[in-house]
Amino acid sequence: MGSVVLFGPRGRGSVPARVAARVALRVGARRADPPRHQRRQRPHPRVHRPIRHAAPLRRATGQHPDHRDEVFPVDRGVAGPGPMAGGDPIEPRFGPVRQGLGRPRGAGRHPAARPGGPGFPEGQRAVQPPVSRRTFLHGTTVRAGAVARRHGAPGSAAGRSSPLTGGMRRGDCAPGMAFDLGSLNPQQREAVVTHQGPVLILAGAGTGKTRTLTCRIAHMIQRGIAPGHLLAVTFTNKAAREMAERVREMLPTRDRKKNRARDRAEPEDPFLQRPTLCTFHSLCVRVLRQHIEKLGYKRNFVIYDEGDQVAAMKKILSSISAKGEKTDASAVLAMLSKFRNSGPNSPVFGDESVRALAEHVSKRYESALRAANAVDFDDLILLTLRLFREHPDALESCRRRWPHVMVDEYQDTNSAQFELVHALTKDSRNLCVVGDDDQSIYGWRGAEIANILDLEKHFPEVKVIKLEQNYRSTNLILKAANAVIRNNPRRRGKNLWSAKGDGDRIVLHAFATDEEEAQTVVDNIEFDRAGRRVGWGSQAILFRTNLQSRTLETALRKAHVRYHLIGGQSFFDRREIRDFLAYLKTFVNPDDDVALLRIANTPARGLSDVTMERLLAFSAERKTSVFAVMRHTDVLASFQERTRDAIRGFVAFIERIREPILLPERISLTQWADAWLRETRYLDDLRRMEKDPETADGRVRNVCEMVADLDGGPRRAAVAAARRPPARSIAVEAGLVEAPVPVAAAEAPAPIESRPEYDGSPMDRLNDFLEDLTLDSEREEKEEAGDAVTLITMHAAKGLEFPHVHIVGVEDGLIPHARSKLEGTMDEERRLFYVAITRAQETLRITHCGSRKKYGQLLPCHPSPFLKELPEECIQHAGDGSGDPVGAGKGEDFFAAMRAAVED
């Protein structure tokens, strides 16, 4: 593992999209069917990952330098041992501080100063965020449905200075103001300067909790605590990156060493290390990569995503249940997850036989994963706990490594995560957690509000800090949010206030259909942009379910509005992506049955359902992997000659392809994958199976981009692709890049030895790649996708803020969700609505419709009961489409008229 700020996601280019698959390996329809082709499964018609189709433009517009400058390790300044657990540093020993930066206190601040702006200290420019503004502009592309993306040239007008940009940022601190304590209110300051002992910041939305935490990190470093000793756990990888960025801006930059993709050697000296900012899961991966052999796993374990989990579970269920009987594997997994995560007060299964069955299934599942040297999301936490329990030395080394622990969004931690935190901090007592019980929205995932409300039980001496000033929203928005959340029982009341004025009223808007709703939201956005110079980037559309984004996307695309969809699990659900990843996993570890079964006969190579089923039976009987039994001579002998040859050929293929990745020599993984993909003719198969040539192209391109990503991530991918031999490159074939002109082709590629993207052994790099994808699927190449509207679920919006927010589909059955009524989780739904409202800084529009397309059928719906909880004086009803003047001005009418004119 490298010395990285964000591990899990390495500091390299990274890979977008998210994992979570319903599509799984078809193991398990009655005993265990091997994978089969899914037919007629087309890629999502919507362009979910616009990025994925942008490659051609990428090259055309040129690359931008990788500006990923490092801040840490920071200047060590005074030599001396780092503070040990519990010991406070003696003196500020932060190194030579650049003028105007990092002044311990009282430094003047210019909130308006942005990078490059006037009054900005020399040298600071370089710290501004990498200018890789890639945006997608719909409708400018070559082919329908595809999306082009451009990135502004470094420093171009697309940059921050543009009045048309804006958007989410959190814990914001303009560079230069550093963590000037004067910019904090007294309560925040107290949290920031309290470095020792447990601290709990329990405060409402927008009160600066995250910012306080960020400043605390910077302050601790400035006061001489070794950066390497700090651990801050965030809820998402994105949040971790943002926090790292903020901390970076607050501290002087010194060592400008290039952040190499795989700088595995971490300096011993904690002063030279960087603080650890990541999610619980990334943290555990990091710990486990180091220690997991103690638990009997191999170091190169893979992490199963949801699709893999379902596949594994199906296999088990079908083997134990009567044929024809089908149990919902994902439901079983959900139950299992709850059961495993919910600590001592685990739910009791009413029925004894159910309980026994659950235990049995759970055991089988665990051993299946272990046999495949795989762990799932829950395992990451649970195995780490087990490691700590069974190997005190490992625990001890982690405690020494991170004597200071911080957790953001603490209200959403589950029991296992609490235990983890507790294990780390029980002795040092240096724990700072931050959260808001009103924003606990992950109960369905095992989150325990009790973790935050009962922190005193475990840390009686905790210093509780309350923040009451909201810095985010105008008063009417805040008032409405408070009024809504007040309807929840059992909460810690808060008195939020804001110094911002009343601001605009919340605009409430009803529509007949969801399409109208989407259209009007887009109209409003365009009106704001044209008439008020409000950039797309400062607009966000929030919805309850991922499905709802479709209608919105269609409307946005039609209007040529750039947008940025967060979440939505399509990319990695695609068949070709899952296949490709299964191939990689198989090469990493052929004993991974789930992966192997998926690709064994994809493309068809004579290993039919029946054959694979028989092999699976053999493997169960002999308690070994499918791959292993494929090499047992007696097993082979039991097959017909043709099948036998097919099996032998497959085994030989796997062994031959994985050979180079078992060696330490650095290689180009892109070329490697390119070679075996061509050998298997997988892409041809893909194309053949697809009726529509355009979707086929899309699929092939997706795979090609993955292949290109293997070497150093997307940013370098285009370069790498362009350098490949023109004639045979699959990238060229796929139209991923244009065939390089002869001159470029003649240019000798830099030797592999000197290219940082090849650092590390192939096996390690593959593991990193898979890990990034599984853990941080959300990741964009660079957080700022340029000026684009954000489409996001209410859940994923937690912690973010936007000047202008649209909440759509606020209807009974969506929020609160129909299911939550059955489950009795109305309170959580209300919190979710509260979270959504409190994302808005300046304006908020809430919409709902009278009917909504569902199953392709228009179904009636009714306004959410939560709407009645909004105080009348905070809201304003917009016209219902009948021509009344509406909230945002005449925008809607204007556009509606225009549209009508155009469409006729």
Place this chain on the structure above:
DNA sequence: GGGTGGGAAGTTTTT
């Protein structure tokens, strides 16, 4: 062993 068509089923939120 491989490919096709028809019918059924299902839709919360995510590391």
Place this chain on the structure above:
DNA sequence: CTTCCCACCC
């Protein structure tokens, strides 16, 4: 409306 599964064809 979309995706998954099964039964039936070649």
